[in-house]
Amino acid sequence: MTPSRSSATGGVLPVSKVKYSRLADSDEGYIDLQFKKSPPKVPYKAIALATFxxxxxxxxxxxxxxxxxxxxxxxxxxxxxxxxxxxxxxxxPGFYHLRIAYYASKGYRGYSYDDIPDFDD
Incomplete structure (x- = not known):
C-alpha cells in the first residue's frame, strides 16, 4: 500500500515573508541581487566592552x-x-577597538566592523 499525497490546491498555503524579484529577460547566469551588499552587522557588545x-x-x-x-x-x-x-x-585594547569602530562607522576605506571580535557566538 502506497501513501497518498495530499493536494495543495485544497488546503490553505502558509504566507511566506520572502521577497521575490522578477528575473531579467536575458539570463546570463547573474542577477543584480547577487551583488547587493547587505548592511554591516554592528557588534554592539564588543563596542560596549571596548568603551568600558x-x-x-x-x-x-x-x-x-x-x-x-x-x-x-x-x-x-x-x-x-x-x-x-x-x-x-x-x-x-579599548582604544584600538574604539578607533576601528569609529572609522568603520564613518565609512573609511580599510576599516570594517568585521575587524572587531564579536561575542555573539
Whole structure:
C-alpha cells in the first residue's frame, strides 16, 4: 500500500515573508541581487566592552600618574607603578577597538566592523 499525497490546491498555503524579484529577460547566469551588499552587522557588545576598557584604563592612567607625581599621598609608593602599568594594558585594547569602530562607522576605506571580535557566538 502506497501513501497518498495530499493536494495543495485544497488546503490553505502558509504566507511566506520572502521577497521575490522578477528575473531579467536575458539570463546570463547573474542577477543584480547577487551583488547587493547587505548592511554591516554592528557588534554592539564588543563596542560596549571596548568603551568600558577605554574608560577604566584612562581612569587608572590618571590615578597612577597622580600617585606617581605625588599629588595623591600614599603610604606605599611602590604600588603606584603597577596601577599605571595596568591602566596602560587596559587602555590600549579599548582604544584600538574604539578607533576601528569609529572609522568603520564613518565609512573609511580599510576599516570594517568585521575587524572587531564579536561575542555573539
Amino acid at each position: 576598557l577605554f574608560v577604566i584604563g584612562a581612569l587608572l592612567i590618571i590615578v597612577g600618574s597622580l600617585l606617581l607625581t605625588g599629588h595623591i599621598t600614599v603610604t606605599n609608593p611602590d604600588r603606584t607603578v603597577p596601577v599605571l602599568i595596568i591602566g596602560v594594558l587596559v587602555f590600549l
